[in-house]
Amino acid sequence: MDRRDFLSTAGSLLVGGAAMSFLGGCTNPFTPSSLKAGKIKESYQTQVLVLGGGPAGVCAAIAAARQGVKVMIVEQGGALGGMATLGVVAPFMTCYDTTGEQMIIKGIFEEIVDRMVALGGALHPSGIRHTTCYSAWITAGHDHLTPFDAETMKYVLDTMCAEAGVKVLFHANFVNSVLSGNKAVGAVILTKGGLEAVKADIVIDCTGDGDYAARAGAPTEFGNPRTGRVQPSTLFFHINNVDSRQVERNVESKLHTFHKRDGVSHRALHWHVLKAVENGDWDIARRSVNIYKGVRDDEWAVNTTRIARVDATNSEDLTRGEIEGRRQVKMVMDFFHKYVPGCKNATLKCTGSTLGIRESRHILGEYILQVEDLLNGVVTDDAILVASNSVDVHGRLSDNSTEYITVQNGRWSGVPYSTLVPQGVENLLVAGRALSATSDAAGAVRVMPPCMAMGQAAGVAAALAVKGSTTPRNIDPTHLRKVLLENGVFLG
Ligand SMILES: Cc1cc2nc3c(=O)[nH]c(=O)nc-3n(C[C@H](O)[C@H](O)[C@H](O)COP(=O)(O)OP(=O)(O)OC[C@H]3O[C@@H](n4cnc5c(N)ncnc54)[C@H](O)[C@@H]3O)c2cc1C
Numbered sequence: 001m002d003r004r005d006f007l008s009t010a011g012s013l014l015v016g017g018a019a020m021s022f023l024g025g026c027t028n029p030f031t032p033s034s035l036k037a038g039k040i041k042e043s044y045q046t047q048v049l050v051l052g053g054g055p056a057g058v059c060a061a062i063a064a065a066r067q068g069v070k071v072m073i074v075e076q077g078g079a080l081g082g083m084a085t086l087g088v089v090a091p092f093m094t095c096y097d098t099t100g101e102q103m104i105i106k107g108i109f110e111e112i113v114d115r116m117v118a119l120g121g122a123l124h125p126s127g128i129r130h131t132t133c134y135s136a137w138i139t140a141g142h143d144h145l146t147p148f149d150a151e152t153m154k155y156v157l158d159t160m161c162a163e164a165g166v167k168v169l170f171h172a173n174f175v176n177s178v179l180s181g182n183k184a185v186g187a188v189i190l191t192k193g194g195l196e197a198v199k200a201d202i203v204i205d206c207t208g209d210g211d212y213a214a215r216a217g218a219p220t221e222f223g224n225p226r227t228g229r230v231q232p233s234t235l236f237f238h239i240n241n242v243d244s245r246q247v248e249r250n251v252e253s254k255l256h257t258f259h260k261r262d263g264v265s266h267r268a269l270h271w272h273v274l275k276a277v278e279n280g281d282w283d284i285a286r287r288s289v290n291i292y293k294g295v296r297d298d299e300w301a302v303n304t305t306r307i308a309r310v311d312a313t314n315s316e317d318l319t320r321g322e323i324e325g326r327r328q329v330k331m332v333m334d335f336f337h338k339y340v341p342g343c344k345n346a347t348l349k350c351t352g353s354t355l356g357i358r359e360s361r362h363i364l365g366e367y368i369l370q371v372e373d374l375l376n377g378v379v380t381d382d383a384i385l386v387a388s389n390s391v392d393v394h395g396r397l398s399d400n401s402t403e404y405i406t407v408q409n410g411r412w413s414g415v416p417y418s419t420l421v422p423q424g425v426e427n428l429l430v431a432g433r434a435l436s437a438t439s440d441a442a443g444a445v446r447v448m449p450p451c452m453a454m455g456q457a458a459g460v461a462a463a464l465a466v467k468g469s470t471t472p473r474n475i476d477p478t479h480l481r482k483v484l485l486e487n488g489v490f491l492g
Helices: 003-012 055-066 107-118 150-164 211-215 244-252 270-278 315-339 371-375 439-445 448-467 477-486
Strands: 041-051 071-074 167-169 173-180 183-191 194-205 220-222 237-240 259-261 264-266 291-293 300-302 347-351 361-363 383-387 391-394 402-405 413-416 428-430
Touching (some): 041 055, 041 167, 041 183, 041 448, 055 107, 055 194, 055 448, 071 194, 107 150, 173 194, 173 211, 194 211, 211 428, 237 315, 270 315, 371 413, 371 439, 383 448, 391 439, 413 448, 428 448, 448 477
Parallel strands (some): 041 071, 041 194, 071 167, 194 428
Antiparallel strands (some): 173 183, 237 300, 291 300, 391 402
């Protein structure tokens, strides 16, 4: 496709993928003339375009670039890491098998962890066990977590992308897909300079919400179609200046009172939450506080606010979620100061610069991962990672319910390559939490270590497709697995 064809494609597909002129037939007098198709600058050309620089996207970009192809990553924020940095979500969930004996998510994930540990910005998961302050004293599915510091992660990811030769573009929003027939050939992005086009051989959608796939017309499902719900969102925050010994003593003296009633967990600090509820000081749909001790002794990550029914593809909903999240953070801070021994002088270190979204779109891929596959420990011939994360579903039974169902048959289960290959659109891969999985299955593999492993696999697959002049759908998964193994990935 030559330059003029590409630009006319970019212009013709900006509205919902339909073949119409840009803002077809729109007579709105407020439409800026710069939005006309001819004004979109074709600024970039790359072989692999990664949209979204979260855990999946950054690993996809590094993996593809290390295979020797030209890679560009487009991120709407000002740092790589997605939820891990912009959302201050921590720690990394387990990267070990169900017995807690073997690290099974390795590859680029392990490199990132090792670099952060060397910089004093993470604690190695080998020493972090379940039922401790580092796992919010949770047992199921919470063995060998990785506490880490978001600022260290930003630095490490910048460094690794630079070393691999990835072209990074921050403050750039993906706006629309550019297709030739049913083939992805690039994207339109919105930068400080206006609308710009990126021409690409292969696109990897790591936006978390399957934005590219949806705009390109690939079939998707939203949340759980059976219940009509998505998992609730949470504004994550961190506190410091905590007398951690006091907190630990208080919780550890009450571990025997942890219980679940009607699907609702009563875990750390539930005895204080109960009092706060009685006093009218607590109105969050959770009955305990998930506090994870961080890298530094006085710091904790707090995963407790809960905002139901946020549609992450709708800015009105996101705005409501951010504001309600901050209201809840203020309430939990007041709760810490008033009720929790050791937290009288706690300070709010930071809130996420973006609301934490657990679930939105799931693409429908060549295969749709099922919860039974995970629980039965199924590892297919095209598995591109193995993981043991429990099916972690929030809010399925009620707004304040939480469920953890662990792999029951084996030490791990696989994620097939075919879950990254969307139906209907060629030259497109989707990695991260929007993979092709039922809502419940996605509840297990949406956590950061498997998302990073998915990203690594998608990056290698895209590079193999470019180098073999074929499509991601047609690459040989056996060859893909061989390259992943050569690059330190564990496949069971
Ligand atoms: C509240 C909460 C708690 C969690 N707890 C844990 C936990 O304790 N441990 C764990 O391991 N996992 C946890 N998770 C899961 C995990 O954080 C996410 O599922 C994971 O980060 C998904 O990775 P991703 O790369 O697919 O998406 P994301 O991390 O969401 O990254 C997507 C990236 O794409 C960018 N982007 C999106 N749209 C566009 C666009 N249109 N243009 C340009 N850029 C775009 C975003 O800015 C972001 O950087 C939690 C998630 C939430 C929300």
